[in-house]
Amino acid sequence: MINSKSLLPLLILVLVFSCKITNNVDSFPVKTESTALYNHTWQLEYMSNAPIALDSLFGDKIPNIAFDDIKKLVRGNAGCNGYSATYEKEGDNISFSDPGPSTLMYCGEGEQQFLNMMKKVNRYSLDENGKLNLMIDDIPLMRFKKE
Numbered sequence: 001m002i003n004s005k006s007l008l009p010l011l012i013l014v015l016v017f018s019c020k021i022t023n024n025v026d027s028f029p030v031k032t033e034s035t036a037l038y039n040h041t042w043q044l045e046y047m048s049n050a051p052i053a054l055d056s057l058f059g060d061k062i063p064n065i066a067f068d069d070i071k072k073l074v075r076g077n078a079g080c081n082g083y084s085a086t087y088e089k090e091g092d093n094i095s096f097s098d099p100g101p102s103t104l105m106y107c108g109e110g111e112q113q114f115l116n117m118m119k120k121v122n123r124y125s126l127d128e129n130g131k132l133n134l135m136i137d138d139i140p141l142m143r144f145k146k147e
Helices: 004-018 054-058 110-120
Strands: 042-047 064-068 073-077 082-090 093-096 123-126 132-136 139-146
Touching: 042 054, 042 110, 054 110, 093 123, 110 132, 110 139
Parallel strands: none
Antiparallel strands: 042 064, 042 139, 064 073, 073 082, 082 093, 123 132, 132 139
């Protein structure tokens, strides 16, 4: 017959080995703030100092932006014409080269306001709602949502 004193160590060993927790974090891709910028097109939702509503300022084509991590390039539509620019990013600091249009149609003042704001940006953040904020220091200039 097995006494309770000899059963206790055996029970503890069984418990310890059966409760081993495995951590398979490396087997799942981790979505960080940095990687969340890519593989999306972001549509402008808010622009600081916009004198009127975005749909009135831009019409049917609200500006958007898409980041290419490999080429360090952003592309999008500025409301009328397409544009592209290079960017540099380190931590939450970001800067853009002068965005250039790929076509030269004139469609009002909204496009020029958007492109001028891009040149002022020095930081970015992704908020708790998944929105992209392009900022000067801590002041949001533009906010984008995923398209």
